Amino acid sequence: MDEHTDVRSTRTTRRRLLAGGAAVGVAGLAGCLGGRDGPVPAPEVTSDRIEDWRRTDESERTVFEESYGPVTVQAREHTRVFEYAPVADALAATVDADGSPVVFFATRIDLRPAVDRLPASVGRDRILRRVETAATDAFRGQLRTAGIENVEIADEGISTVRSGHTATVWRLTGEYALDGEVPLPTGSATDVGGPVEVGARLGVWHDGTDVIVAGGAYPTEPLIAVFEASLPDSVDAERAVTELADAETAETLATDPAAYDEDVSQLLISVV
Template identity: 85%
Template sequence: MKQRPTNGSAATPPPRETTTRRRLLAGGAAVGVAGLAGCLGARDGPVPAPEVTSDRIDDWRRTDEFERTVFERSYGPVTVRALEHTGVYEYAPVADALAETLGGSGSLVVFFATRIDLRPAVDRLPAEIGRERIMREVEAAATDAFRGQLRSAGIENVEIADEGISTVRSGNTATVWRLTGEYALDGEVPLPDGTAAGLDRPLDIGARLGVWHDGTDVIVAGGAYPTDPLLDAFDAALPDSIDAESAVRRLAGAESAEALATDPAAYDEDVSQLLISVV
C-alpha cells in the first residue's frame, strides 16, 4: 500500500456524513425517484463489468469475476430481474505474505465491485409497482450479497456498525455502511528449534460498503481488512523470546514482514478510495 501525494491527481476521500436511518431512507427514496427516470436497466445482453478507476487497484489482484441473477420477482403482471457482474480482488502483498509464512491461500484484505442492471427498466414499470420499493429491494439484495462475499473470504459475524451517505467520484450520492466482523486466522509459524507456534486467534475485521445508481445501473462496492496489524497476531502466538518481525523476515523476507506490519488505517484508506472510484 504505497504512499501517495495528497495533491495532484490523487483524490482525497469526500467527507462521510453520518445520519439517521429515517433520514437515509427518505433521502434514498428521493434520489431513486429523481435519478432513475428513463435510464436504469435500459439494455439487453450481458451486464458490463464494473471498472475500478483508482490507480490504487494496481496493488490488488483480481481473484474472481462472475455474472449472476441477484433476484427475480413478480410484481403483479411484471417480473423484474436484477442481473449483476462482479469482480473480486485481494490485496496482493498481504495474500503473498500469508502464503509465505502460513502456507495458506487468500487474503484478509479484500475488495468487491459490482454492477447491477434491472430489467425491465424501472421507469418502464407500472406506477403501482413503485420505484422506491424496487430500489429498497435492490439495496437489501446488495448488502446480503456483500455479506455472502465476506463469508466466502472467511469473515464471519458481520454486523452493520454505522450508516451514512457519501458523494462518489462520478458525482452520484451513495448510501454507505461501515461493518464489523471476525476472521479465524489459522496456521503454524515454524520456530528455530524445529517446533511450530500455532495461530488460532480470531481477528477483528472492519469493512466498508457503498451502494448507488449512476443513472443507468446500480453500483455496489466495498472491502474488508483487519483492524489491527497482522504482525500483532504473530507476536501474540510466538514465545516471548522470539520477535515476530524477525521471525517473519527469516521465513518469508522483508517484504512479507512489511506487509504484515501495515497500519490498518492504510487498508481503510485504500478501500475507501477504491469504493468511490467504481464506475
C-alpha cells in the same frame, strides 16, 4: 473517504441499505434505471490504487426474478472480486493461508425491464427495496467467502463518488479467522491464529442506469500482532517472519490498517 463521512448509526438494518440512496436516486434519475439487453457490463475500478490488487473472481448471475402483477422484474449482476496481493502473498508465505482479510468487491446490478417502464402500480421504491436486500446479502456472502464472519453495521453516512453521484456508505465490523503454523528456532513449531478484528466499508448508489455496489474489508490491527500474540515471548515476531520469508513480508504484515482503510475508501468511490 476524503469523504470519510460517518454519521452515528440509527439502528440501520439490511432493509435500509439502499433506502438513503434510493430516495435521492429515484427523485434525481435523468435516465432509466436498468433496461438494457445483453450482458451486464462489468463494473470498473478507475483508481490507480487497484494496481496492487489482484482479481480473484468475476461472475454474472441473476440476483432475483419476481412477478409484480402483470410484470416480471429481473435483476442481473456483474461482480468483480479483488484481494490485496501483498497481504495474500505474505500470509501464504508464512502460515500457508489461502486468501486474505484485505479484499474489495465491485458489483453492477441491472434491472429488466427498466424501472420507468413499469406499470404505475409497480412502484420504484418497492423494486429498489428488493434490490437493496439482494445487494446487502451478496456483500455479506462475499465477505463470508473471504473468511470474514459476524459482520455488523456500525455507522452510516453519505458520500459523493467520483462520478458525481450520491452514495449511501456504511462502516461495518467483522472477524477473520487466521489459522496456521510457524516454525520456531528450536526446531519445533507453534500455532498462529485467532480471530482478527476486521473493518469494512460498503457503498451503494445509482448511476442513472444501474445500481452500483462497492466495498471492501481490512484488518483493524497490524497482522503481525497476531504473530506476536502466538509466538513465545522470547521470539520477536518480525524477526521470525523475516527468517521464515523475507523482510518485505514482515513489513507487509506490519502495515498500519489506516493504509488499507484509505485504499478501500478510494477504490469504493472510484467504481463506475
